[in-house]
Amino acid sequence: MSIALYRVDDRLIHGQVVVGWGQPLDASFIVLVDDTVRASDWEQDLYRMGVPPHIEVIFASVDEALRRLPEWEAERRVGILLTGDLDTMAALARGSNRVGKVNVGGIHHRQGRSERLRYVYLTDAEAATLRAIAARGVDVTAQDVPTARAVPVGEFT
Amino acid sequence: MSELRGVIISHAALAQALVSAVGAITGVDGALLAVSNDGCDSGALSARIIEAVGAGPAVLFVDLPGGSCLTSAVRLAKGKADLGVVTGVNLAMLLDFVFHRDVTPAEAARRAADAGGKAIRVPAA
Numbered sequence: 001m002s003i004a005l006y007r008v009d010d011r012l013i014h015g016q017v018v019v020g021w022g023q024p025l026d027a028s029f030i031v032l033v034d035d036t037v038r039a040s041d042w043e044q045d046l047y048r049m050g051v052p053p054h055i056e057v058i059f060a061s062v063d064e065a066l067r068r069l070p071e072w073e074a075e076r077r078v079g080i081l082l083t084g085d086l087d088t089m090a091a092l093a094r095g096s097n098r099v100g101k102v103n104v105g106g107i108h109h110r111q112g113r114s115e116r117l118r119y120v121y122l123t124d125a126e127a128a129t130l131r132a133i134a135a136r137g138v139d140v141t142a143q144d145v146p147t148a149r150a151v152p153v154g155e156f157t
Numbered sequence: 158m159s160e161l162r163g164v165i166i167s168h169a170a171l172a173q174a175l176v177s178a179v180g181a182i183t184g185v186d187g188a189l190l191a192v193s194n195d196g197c198d199s200g201a202l203s204a205r206i207i208e209a210v211g212a213g214p215a216v217l218f219v220d221l222p223g224g225s226c227l228t229s230a231v232r233l234a235k236g237k238a239d240l241g242v243v244t245g246v247n248l249a250m251l252l253d254f255v256f257h258r259d260v261t262p263a264e265a266a267r268r269a270a271d272a273g274g275k276a277i278r279v280p281a282a
Binding site (some may be wrong): 010011012013014015016018042046049050051106107108109115118119 | 197222225232
């Protein structure tokens with residue numbers, strides 16, 4: 001089944017990911033791609049605290065993720081891959097042909113961003129990044145939880 | 158030692174509801190503040206917590222033992238003796254806390270965890 005969800009969420013591992021998506025997908029592993037978290041044992045311990053023991057958490061840098069994507073895609077288990085920002089997801093989409101769908105799950109307010117959806121705030125440059133990912137043939141939608149409507153990229157960028 | 162402040166950090170409106178419930182039961186006002194993670198990334202949530210904590214000392218009561226509320230709370234409290242963190246916040250631990258705020262944050266967090274845990278029972282029907 002491999003990676004069932006490629007998600008951009010600035011809160012990284014949290015309730016919507018572990019429970020909201022993890023339960024219906026029956027996820028067995030979560031890959032967190034973030035260079036900063038990958039370099040910090042303390043940060044990794046913090047994120048592991050929110051994950052039940054039956055779900056494996058893999059921390060990867062962008063370079064490691066690009067190398068290991070084929071391995072994770074070949075997994076028999078169901079996985080979720082998370083990035084905390086659009087640039088990281090864009091790097092994965094550019095660097096491999098493995099990313100077929102991107103779920104924008106939560107990008108929150110920050111100076112310079114404007115509200116596109118209740119849970120998606122983007123600068124114009126970030127909106128362009130999403131459109132560029134979509135232009136590679138990737139299906140980009142926004143959807144915070146599985147029961148919500150998947151909003152096509154053209155409707156919020 | 159100055160009396161501790163309690164800051165409840167939760168998803169949605171849970172924290173505010175707990176503050177209201179404690180006030181209704183005890184009549185104690187001002188001991189607890191509510192912080193919601195609604196609409197926040199980790200930076201915005203941290204700013205809300207810092208504002209609620211003020212000059213401290215304080216105990217941070219977090220709803221779940223993982224997720225954005227906990228990660229923000231633990232990051233803020235790391236290495237600070239004037240901040241304690243406890244997860245799994247419930248009404249029972251808050252009721253105990255508001256009457257026992259003249260201890261260190263670490264002691265208060267341990268006491269809260271004990272009081273909250275003891276309140277979870279399966280009574281005979």
